[in-house]
Amino acid sequence: MIDDQITGDLSLVSVASMTEDDARRTLMQCRWPTTGGRPVCPKCGHNDVNAIKVRSIFRCKRCRTDVSITSGTIFAGSKVSAKDLILAACIFVGGAKGVSGLQLSRYLRCQYKSSFVLAHKMREAMQRPNLGLGGVVQVDGCTIGGHRVAENMTGVSGKRRYRKKYENRRIVVVAREPFGNTKAFVAKKESESVAAITETLATGSVVHADGSRGWNGFSRSFAMARVVHDEAYSQDGVHTNWAESYFAILRKMHYGTHHQISARYLEAYANELAWRQDNRELKESDKVCLLLTLCLNTPPSRKWSRYWQRRSGQPKVQNAPAAVPA
Numbered sequence: 001m002i003d004d005q006i007t008g009d010l011s012l013v014s015v016a017s018m019t020e021d022d023a024r025r026t027l028m029q030c031r032w033p034t035t036g037g038r039p040v041c042p043k044c045g046h047n048d049v050n051a052i053k054v055r056s057i058f059r060c061k062r063c064r065t066d067v068s069i070t071s072g073t074i075f076a077g078s079k080v081s082a083k084d085l086i087l088a089a090c091i092f093v094g095g096a097k098g099v100s101g102l103q104l105s106r107y108l109r110c111q112y113k114s115s116f117v118l119a120h121k122m123r124e125a126m127q128r129p130n131l132g133l134g135g136v137v138q139v140d141g142c143t144i145g146g147h148r149v150a151e152n153m154t155g156v157s158g159k160r161r162y163r164k165k166y167e168n169r170r171i172v173v174v175a176r177e178p179f180g181n182t183k184a185f186v187a188k189k190e191s192e193s194v195a196a197i198t199e200t201l202a203t204g205s206v207v208h209a210d211g212s213r214g215w216n217g218f219s220r221s222f223a224m225a226r227v228v229h230d231e232a233y234s235q236d237g238v239h240t241n242w243a244e245s246y247f248a249i250l251r252k253m254h255y256g257t258h259h260q261i262s263a264r265y266l267e268a269y270a271n272e273l274a275w276r277q278d279n280r281e282l283k284e285s286d287k288v289c290l291l292l293t294l295c296l297n298t299p300p301s302r303k304w305s306r307y308w309q310r311r312s313g314q315p316k317v318q319n320a321p322a323a324v325p326a
Helices: 012-016 020-031 082-094 101-108 112-125 190-200 213-220 241-258 266-278 284-296
Strands: 049-052 057-060 136-144 170-176 182-187 206-210 223-227
Touching (some): 136 213, 136 241, 182 190, 206 213
């Protein structure tokens, strides 16, 4: 974590009164804290650079490589100014139940697509794919998303197959340590997430779960303690209350802030909330510093760059119209 003496107070009021040069220095200190904010060449590792103020970049004296504050990071190629990046991080962190893309676009005075991509880049930096869990781990699942299709549009009639009753409905499965870390997974059934959670758990972990048959796969590798919710919510110290508290906030985040979450992006939102819960006791300034440090040390996103809204990742080339015969 970065000290407040290095970055200063990163509250929303103090950041709003910053100049662009102050914001650039703050981002430099978040990206290169070991050198006191002095740029380090990503190619040769040399920290002796020249500042080119006309282009707001730095040039390495050894290999002559041009380096900017956001080059090689998840913000690479973004046209958002340094001050707006810090403001976006302050607004994004300040929402206890998240911040919607429309609200962020109104605050930053930009298009919704720009705020949507910027928020998802910050969510990607929050993912923590190498996070491991151990000790006592509580596991539970919750149904999120989807919309109900009319009864007369479901089922099978002749050769025509209608849509399912609930489309795009997913199960968010959370594995959470009491007073510890949290990791979320998304699947169509609870049993489908057992293998992914098993890779996350350390050897010797104890899994606390409810009476659902979907968790029976954990008994092959770990000791288990079960509590049947039809009989009790807590029995002999075994409960899943930490997981249930996560789901209570997830539902508020879904219905109160975003209103609708696509199954395509549900895992990003679920792990965003896991990051918020694990860092809920930090000061707001420390959260902003931590988020900016994660973003500035995460490589460029392969998903949220260039033509991100198209599956191929490349612009579509329209076929030339056929020649009209003479």
